[in-house]
Amino acid sequence: MKKRKRFTGKILMALLIAFFYLPILYMIIFSFNDGKSLTTFEGFSLRWYKHMLESQDIMDALYTTFSVALLATTVSTVVGTIAAIGLSKSRKIVRDVMTQVNNLPMMNPEIVTAIGFMLLFMTFKVDKGYVTMLLAHIAFCIPYVMLSVMPKIRSLDPNLADAAMDLGATPWRALTKVIVPQITPGIISGALIAFTMSVDDFIISYFVTGGGVKNLSIIVYTMSKRVNPSINAVSTLVVVIITIVLVIINVAPMLAAKRKKKDVIGKRRTFIPITAGICVLALIVCMFNLRGGGQDRPFEGQTLYIYNWGEYTGENIIADFEEETGASVVMDNFDSNEQMYIKVAIQEVYDLLVPSDYMIQRLIEEDLLQKLDRSKLDCMDKLSDAVKGLPYDPGNEYSVPYFWGTVGIVYDKTKVDIEDLERDGYNIFLNEKYKGDIYLYDSERDSFMMALKAQGYSMNTENEQEIQEAYEWLVQCVETMDTEIVTDEIIDNMAQGRKALGLIYSGDATYVMAENENMGFFMPESGTNLWSDAMVIPKNAQNPDLAHAFINYASDYAGAYDNSSYVGYTSANEEVMNDLAGEGGDFEGINAYIPRTGNPNDEVFVYNEDTKKIISELWSRVKIAASNAG
Amino acid sequence: MKRFSQLALPYIVWAAMMLVLPMALIAVYSFMEQGNSILSFSFTLDHYVKFFTDKDFLLILWRSLLIAVKTTVICLLLGYPVAYFIARSREKVQNILILCITIPMWINMLVRTYAWIGLLSEGGLIQQFLDLIGLGNTELLYTEGAVLLGMVYNFLPFMILQIQTSLSKMDHSLLEASADLGAGPVQTFWRVTFPLSIPGVINGITLVFLPAVSSFFIPKLLGGGQYFLIGNLIENQFITVGEWNFGSAISMIMAVVMMLLMMAVRKVEIRNQGGKEE
Numbered sequence: 001m002k003k004r005k006r007f008t009g010k011i012l013m014a015l016l017i018a019f020f021y022l023p024i025l026y027m028i029i030f031s032f033n034d035g036k037s038l039t040t041f042e043g044f045s046l047r048w049y050k051h052m053l054e055s056q057d058i059m060d061a062l063y064t065t066f067s068v069a070l071l072a073t074t075v076s077t078v079v080g081t082i083a084a085i086g087l088s089k090s091r092k093i094v095r096d097v098m099t100q101v102n103n104l105p106m107m108n109p110e111i112v113t114a115i116g117f118m119l120l121f122m123t124f125k126v127d128k129g130y131v132t133m134l135l136a137h138i139a140f141c142i143p144y145v146m147l148s149v150m151p152k153i154r155s156l157d158p159n160l161a162d163a164a165m166d167l168g169a170t171p172w173r174a175l176t177k178v179i180v181p182q183i184t185p186g187i188i189s190g191a192l193i194a195f196t197m198s199v200d201d202f203i204i205s206y207f208v209t210g211g212g213v214k215n216l217s218i219i220v221y222t223m224s225k226r227v228n229p230s231i232n233a234v235s236t237l238v239v240v241i242i243t244i245v246l247v248i249i250n251v252a253p254m255l256a257a258k259r260k261k262k263d264v265i266g267k268r269r270t271f272i273p274i275t276a277g278i279c280v281l282a283l284i285v286c287m288f289n290l291r292g293g294g295q296d297r298p299f300e301g302q303t304l305y306i307y308n309w310g311e312y313t314g315e316n317i318i319a320d321f322e323e324e325t326g327a328s329v330v331m332d333n334f335d336s337n338e339q340m341y342i343k344v345a346i347q348e349v350y351d352l353l354v355p356s357d358y359m360i361q362r363l364i365e366e367d368l369l370q371k372l373d374r375s376k377l378d379c380m381d382k383l384s385d386a387v388k389g390l391p392y393d394p395g396n397e398y399s400v401p402y403f404w405g406t407v408g409i410v411y412d413k414t415k416v417d418i419e420d421l422e423r424d425g426y427n428i429f430l431n432e433k434y435k436g437d438i439y440l441y442d443s444e445r446d447s448f449m450m451a452l453k454a455q456g457y458s459m460n461t462e463n464e465q466e467i468q469e470a471y472e473w474l475v476q477c478v479e480t481m482d483t484e485i486v487t488d489e490i491i492d493n494m495a496q497g498r499k500a501l502g503l504i505y506s507g508d509a510t511y512v513m514a515e516n517e518n519m520g521f522f523m524p525e526s527g528t529n530l531w532s533d534a535m536v537i538p539k540n541a542q543n544p545d546l547a548h549a550f551i552n553y554a555s556d557y558a559g560a561y562d563n564s565s566y567v568g569y570t571s572a573n574e575e576v577m578n579d580l581a582g583e584g585g586d587f588e589g590i591n592a593y594i595p596r597t598g599n600p601n602d603e604v605f606v607y608n609e610d611t612k613k614i615i616s617e618l619w620s621r622v623k624i625a626a627s628n629a630g
Numbered sequence: 631m632k633r634f635s636q637l638a639l640p641y642i643v644w645a646a647m648m649l650v651l652p653m654a655l656i657a658v659y660s661f662m663e664q665g666n667s668i669l670s671f672s673f674t675l676d677h678y679v680k681f682f683t684d685k686d687f688l689l690i691l692w693r694s695l696l697i698a699v700k701t702t703v704i705c706l707l708l709g710y711p712v713a714y715f716i717a718r719s720r721e722k723v724q725n726i727l728i729l730c731i732t733i734p735m736w737i738n739m740l741v742r743t744y745a746w747i748g749l750l751s752e753g754g755l756i757q758q759f760l761d762l763i764g765l766g767n768t769e770l771l772y773t774e775g776a777v778l779l780g781m782v783y784n785f786l787p788f789m790i791l792q793i794q795t796s797l798s799k800m801d802h803s804l805l806e807a808s809a810d811l812g813a814g815p816v817q818t819f820w821r822v823t824f825p826l827s828i829p830g831v832i833n834g835i836t837l838v839f840l841p842a843v844s845s846f847f848i849p850k851l852l853g854g855g856q857y858f859l860i861g862n863l864i865e866n867q868f869i870t871v872g873e874w875n876f877g878s879a880i881s882m883i884m885a886v887v888m889m890l891l892m893m894a895v896r897k898v899e900i901r902n903q904g905g906k907e908e
Contacts, residue, residue, distance in 0.1 A: 101650060
């Protein structure tokens with residue numbers, strides 16, 4: 001009977017450990033995958049490690065993660081220990097109040113703490129970045145340190161320090177020679193908890209960071225929409241580092257104890273492995289932070305802060321630009337115009353933004369952009385006429401186009417009847433034949449564009465009745481068609497052929513079609529959104545000269561080619577567009593790459609504050625309806 | 631000796647700035663008319679009214695609480711036997727097992743969650759396994775099940791470690807006494823072991839329930855874009871919609887709901903212990 005119990009226990013334990021390690025193992029295996037897929041292993045390769053080492057973003061994030069963790073751990077351990085000793089001698093009421101205060105970050109949902117920090121920094125106009133992240137980490141680590149030090153202090157003889165001082169020790173010596181050694185185990189475990197909390201933190205860092213400072217979690221969160229196996233490589237590296245450190249911490253004392261069994265067991269023993277572990281980490285951090293110097297280049301030592309869409313630049317353009325100008329580029333990514341707008345509106349400093357048409361109009365109207373200096377630009381002649389002089393900025397006084405395209409339907413030719421598409425247009429999204437086989441795109445303006453166009457209205461309508469009808473169309477779609485509302489996951493999922501239909505940007509469709517020949521791109525006759533994203537310089541930019549240089553660089557053939565061939569979006573540079581779509585080009589024969597011109601139903605988005613508010617509100621209702629329906 | 635108490639002063643100032651003030655600010659913003667400048671404060675209850683008069687928002691709150699309860703129950707049912715098993719092992723084995731459970735916790739939560747995307751997606755390992763045993767073509771990723779799995783995966787270690795700590799602190803002579811007095815193993819477990827482990831269970835519940843309610847990246851990564859929990863709603867208000875005041879109000883509501891729940895749980899604990907002492 002008892003034996004059998006142990007046996008079931010063992011099985012349960014084994015299953016659980018398998019459960020814990022399965023994803024980690026999977027991740028390690030796929031970090032060596034030659035292909036891009038997360039599901040099929042295509043052969044052994046180190047390409048993602050190479051990619052990781054070359055990616056400035058990932059290296060910076062590793063550096064940020066570990067340097068913040070080390071600093072936050074050190075500071076919070078020292079401060080936390082001192083505060084705990086002090087509090088133990090304070091009056092009871094002070095102690096009780098402080099315990100409650102310390103409970104705030106521990107007993108509150110993390111997102112609430114995060115928002116508290118964010119509001120604090122905003123209210124006092126502290127620029128969000130590395131320092132704010134570090135301050136927030138210190139603030140939430142200290143309570144954990146105190147929590148693990150306090151019990152050790154309580155178990156001390158309260159007269160110990162007095163005894164030491166009676167014997168002639170100064171208070172400082174009494175503290176460092178008598179009290180601290182007694183509570184060392186508590187301090188060490190406090191430091192370990194602080195370190196783990198800091199390395200692992202996502203939510204708080206996400207809300208208090210800015211200026212392109214990202215830790216590993218933020219990178220994973222923002223990259224995860226487009227499959228990027230470099231994440232696996234980074235994670236594997238982190239796993240290896242952490243396992244080594246943990247093994248050192250856990251095994252070294254055992255070995256040391258074994259070897260010197262007869263030695264007096266000093267408290268210092270545990271310090272050796274910890275110090276060793278921290279040294280290893282520090283070394284790694286230093287390695288990541290080694291940067292090469294440069295010679296005589298026009299923008300030597302300057303920094304360009306770009307705020308761009310995620311995965312919206314070529315593989316080499318940033319490094320090439322840095323190489324040529326001597327400047328360093330810090331790129332922050334957004335995944336919606338609205339997200340970008342908020343940061344710009346609260347005066348976060350960037351030198352260059354890449355928003356979409358209607359958002360540029362809004363930024364101009366709200367006086368957040370500066371006029372471009374034409375004498376510094378040499379790129380306007382290289383751009384397609386179709387993307388110049390659009391209604392949002394008729395004379396291109398503020399903006400230089402970057403990418404452009406349309407919105408349409410990506411479909412699996414093997415699953416979707418082309419006649420259904422031609423007959424229904426966007427209404428195919430209400431066709432029950434394709435129930436459960438549909439992706440919607442999480443963009444308020446494009447979803448409403450589809451719903452309005454499906455009923456023959458203008459996508460710029462201000463008529464509330466028409467907007468209401470579009471809203472009902474969307475609600476019907478999410479409630480009856482079992483849709484999934486996705487963002488960039490649609491790219492990989494369609495490339496893998498997971499669903500039959502999806503609303504998609506033409507540039508993403510180009511990528512999908514280049515990866516999977518079964519996929520097609522269809523633009524309904526009832527019209528589409530002729531969008532463009534363009535480079536603009538905000539009013540509060542600190543280095544407009546460098547921003548102009550980047551605009552030229554990204555519009556020139558080499559930069560534009562790198563961008564467009566890697567991302568798949570249509571280049572504003574006419575020569576690049578023609579070369580890529582032409583014979584032997586990367587996107588030869590892919591209809592999604594060349595945007596449609598000449599259809600009278602196609603429109604360019606116009607910004608209207610009132611309609612935008614209504615649509616924004618209604619779209620979150622659609623999403624909530626979808627969530628509650630599922 | 632008393633002079634040591636001054637050591638706490640700097641921290642008291644710091645804590646007031648960095649821990650108390652942020653919470654106060656959330657409260658202030660939540661009662662403030664739309665606008666992000668604290669200097670032009672004008673009081674309103676609109677944001678709270680907006681939340682409580684809309685059944686969609688209430689439904690999201692309800693669903694978030696529900697999935698957190700499910701996560702907590704699963705973690706308890708899985709975690710207790712495992713913690714029990716660990717606590718009854720020899721000390722050396724115990725240390726190794728605990729190390730096994732802690733190592734994954736050291737790896738970034740997002741990274742671990744991200745790994746599940748590959749495992750759960752169509753054509754992934756788990757789907758292939760299901761195909762093999764004839765359960766093919768069930769959608770796994772972007773379902774509530776996936777979110778639940780992600781939460782259990784991430785938060786189960788907290789539960790195990792808390793229960794294990796309280797079980798291994800238990801005095802073994804109590805068990806012998808119980809056996810000597812004629813109780814069977816089952817009776818001993820329910821009358822002696824389990825009640826003594828309740829503090830651990832309560833701590834475990836707190837450590838699982840709290841992050842589960844407010845998590846927003848697990849639903850986003852594993853539940854897909856249309857899976858909204860209260861954390862996503864808050865994130866959305868701050869990051870894409872820009873309605874900070876409404877976002878602050880939701881945060882306040884969540885903080886208060888959690889505080890009430892935690893107080894209720896603690897009360898259960900106190901009553902339980904009070905009862906035993908008599």
